[in-house]
Amino acid sequence: MPDFTLPAASLEAAMPVFYQHGLHTASDAALAAALHTSVPELTAQFPSRELLVHHAVLADMERQKREHVELFARFSTAVERLYGLLQLGLRDLAAVPGQFYIDLQTDFPKTWDAAMENVNTYSAPQLQQLLNDGIRARLFRSDINIQLVTKIIVEQLNMLLNPQVFPPDRYNMREVFRSIFLYYIRGICTEEGARIAAEHFARL
Incomplete structure (x- = not known):
């Protein structure tokens, strides 16, 4: 730089x-x-x-990473941390108009590539670590395929950002985010994880 x-x-x-x-x-x-x-x-x-x-x-990516460090210092369980990440993502997404991503993809390809690289080298490993931690703590189901679940979450994000799938003038992106992620994450929880998730789900 x-x-x-x-x-x-x-x-x-x-x-x-x-x-x-x-x-x-x-x-x-x-x-x-x-x-x-x-x-x-x-x-x-x-x-x-x-x-x-x-x-x-x-x-802005570095700002998000700093917020993640602060978040992890506040919450001790993988479920709380994962839902905390979702809350931050939900907040950030609510501030971003749909046209922003369209323009970024089409007119600023170098920056879009950097954003996608950040997903692959930072966000995906972060998710994998959280899933591992949650399985060890018996908060996420032990039979989940960590790499596959991580891939699904990342691809769900890509789908959410695809204006051909969810045109921003037709869909409330905050509600799309909620529908895609929150119910899916709750579904991979154990009974104890679901109990913790329910407390956080009610706040989102």
């Missing part, structure tokens, strides 16, 4: 501007204001919109 004057962590502040105004149509002035810099300084560091979008998305 280039040695930018703006701290990498602060770049995540550009994301709400992109959500509200669009990846292409968000003004440099609005972005500079969100990043507490000037337009000349912003354009000097990020001469193309592609570069700014890319590093803002990377910074």
Whole structure:
């Protein structure tokens, strides 16, 4: 990553501007204001919109990882942690307009590839570890295929983000997320895991 004057962590502040105004149509002035810099300084560091979008998305991924560390410090069981991850995902998804993912896929392929790589190298291993932990604690069923369940969860995410499957103008993406993930996760729980899940499910 280039040695930018703006701290990498602060770049995540550009994301709400992109959500509200669009990846292409968000003004440099609005972005500079969100990043507490000037337009000349912003354009000097990020001469193309592609570069700014890319590093803002990377910074937002790091923000999510920091939140996951905090989440895991609060919850001790795999079921609680998994539902906590779902809650964070639900919150983030509610803030993102459907057009954002369409534009990211079609017009910013390098950044989209980085997002998918993050799923494969971070999100999927994280899920596998949680499933392993839950099985050892007898909260998830011991007969589940961890790699297959992880793959199903990841592909469910890809399906949710596919506008041809769930056009954002026809479906409430928050409700789609809930319907895809929450009932599936509850189904792989043991009786004890389901009891813990029910407590968290009621809050989502």
